[in-house]
Structures are given as C-alpha cells and as structure tokens.
C-alpha cells in the first residue's frame with residue numbers, strides 16, 4: 001500500500017480541492033465546490049470532539065459515509081504512518097468499546113478506518129491506529145448497503161456507536177442526523193445500546209453481548225417452533241387434509257408440492273426477518289461462518305472431511321492420433 005502523502009487537513013489555507021486518500025490517490029469527490037466550502041472550517045469546529053479517519057479510497061464515494069462526513073467538514077483525514085490518540089474503532093481492535101472509554105472519547109475523540117470490508121487485508125494496520133484500538137460489540141447496521149447485518153457498520157455508524165456506548169447519545173444523534181437513514185441506527189439498536197451503556201469495562205460489555213446473542217438465538221428458535229405450529233394449525237388436521245386431497249382428486253404433483261412446502265423451515269435473522277434456506281451465523285467481524293456438515297462412520301466417530309478446493313481441476317492428459325482426432 002502506497003503511503004499517503006500529507007492528505008490535506010480539513011481547514012485552513014493548506015487545503016486544496018484535490019485532496020488525496022490515505023493511499024495517496026486523488027479523490028474525485030473532493031472536486032466539488034460545495035464540499036470545499038464546508039471544508040474551510042476546521043472539522044473540530046463543527047463537532048464537539050475530534051473525528052478522524054484513514055481513508056483508503058476503496059469505496060464508491062457516493063455511498064461512502066466517511067467521505068460524506070469529510071464533505072460536511074466534520075472529519076479529519078489521517079495519513080498512513082499517523083497515529084490517533086483517541087479511540088480507534090477498528091476491525092484490528094482487541095477489546096470492545098465500553099463506557100469506561102468516555103474520558104478518552106471526550107478528550108481525544110474517535111476515529112475509523114474508511115476501507116472496504118472485502119479489502120481489509122490491504123490495510124496496513126501496523127502503520128495506522130493508536131493506543132486505544134477497539135472493536136464494536138454486536139450491533140446491527142441500518143445503512144442502505146448492509147441493512148440488518150450485524151457487526152459490519154459503516155464509518156458514521158461506527159463512530160455513532162462508539163459515542164452511544166460511552167453515553168454520548170447527543171453526539172451519536174448529531175452525527176447520524178446528516179444521513180436520511182441515520183437515526184434509525186439508534187432506533188433499531190436502542191435496547192442493546194441501553195444495555196451496553198449500563199456496563200463499565202470491556203469485559204462487562206462482552207458479557208452483555210454474549211447474553212444478548214444467547215437471547216436472540218433462543219428467540220429465533222422459539223419463532224421457528226412457533227412458525228411450524230402455525231403452519232400445522234393453518235393446515236388443520238393433516239390426516240384429514242390428505243383424505244380431502246384424495247377426495248378432491250388433487251394430482252400427485254400438487255400433493256408433492258404441498259409436502260415440500262410443509263417441510264420448508266422459516267428462519268429469522270436477529271431482526272426477525274425471514275432468511276431463506278439456512279441460519280446465517282456471523283463471527284465477531286460480521287463474516288458469515290460456513291457450517292460444515294458433520295459425518296459419522298458406523299462406530300459414531302466423526303469423519304474428518306478434507307477441504308476440497310473447488311477451483312482445483314483434475315489433470316487430464318489428452319492424446320491425439322495422426323489425423324488430430326482426440327483419442328478417448
């Protein structure tokens with residue numbers, strides 16, 4: 001990753017409208033004159049605490065919340081090699097943001113890493129960050145790109161989540177108000193944020209997160225059971241129904257269709273939305289965990305399955321005769 005070249009700060013006479021991201025690339029978005037007007041004022045004049053980001057220009061500037069905060073003159077860009085004194089909300093964090101972080105947030109602010117979730121391996125985490133790098137506990141995104149997805153928040157949501165957890169709901173709202181969908185982030189996570197706010201250190205937030213996850217898993221299970229019961233109830237007496245089908249002369253095909261519908265399980269995500277096919281499980285960064293099917297031998301021992309690389313093609317030697325016909 002190329003080192004960023006003094007990306008201009010938000011304010012003062014040093015700023016040009018050809019600013020660069022942390023990776024040193026020009027950012028088209030900064031050519032807009034309206035945005036330049038905003039940037040004439042220093043970011044910290046526009047927000048009660050310092051907001052900063054390392055911007056790797058991975059994302060579509062039109063959809064990027066970090067870029068929007070920059071256009072609004074609310075956030076300062078940091079260069080690769082530059083560290084941040086406040087809370088660094090980052091996928092590279094070890095502990096989670098907790099109410100005990102309030103002082104650091106109020107005194108030094110909060111920062112994020114503006115990059116693509118799909119390109120985290122390109123981010124030189126050893127050259128950015130700071131002393132207070134933090135993950136966020138389980139929260140659900142409300143932004144249009146990842147709506148309903150746990151853990152994968154965008155930059156403005158991540159900053160707002162940090163403020164909300166340390167008890168600065170005023171700052172969280174102030175930041176999110178700049179986005180049409182913004183305040184819904186606080187609404188859909190209200191119950192959980194209130195729980196985190198009552199915690200103290202990172203450990204207590206982790207514990208609250210675990211309890212929440214257990215609770216939603218239990219609720220999901222209950223909903224599944226309930227939906228099965230409802231299906232049955234809607235169908236009435238299944239035995240009688242089969243008899244009626246025979247009497248009404250329903251074709252075998254139709255019967256099969258009905259049976260397969262009956263077998264279909266309805267699963268829900270953490271927000272109660274129906275998920276097709278299977279439960280989706282996420283790791284702490286919102287990556288989908290693929291569940292492997294466990295197979296047993298006749299003695300009940302687990303059969304370890306070798307990981308099969310689907311891209312790997314079998315090598316076949318093809319031979320041709322003197323007329324160039326393929327010999328099978």
Ligand SMILES: C[S@@+](CC[C@H](N)C(=O)[O-])C[C@H]1O[C@@H](n2cnc3c(N)ncnc32)[C@H](O)[C@@H]1O
Nearest residue numbers: 064065089090112113135136151153154155158
């Ligand atoms: C990967 S970027 C994606 C940004 C997106 N393109 C946007 O429009 O804002 C989101 C950033 O928010 C912060 N973030 C979001 N969710 C997080 C979580 N669960 N833990 C730690 N940091 C998180 C990190 O700084 C992360 O790099």
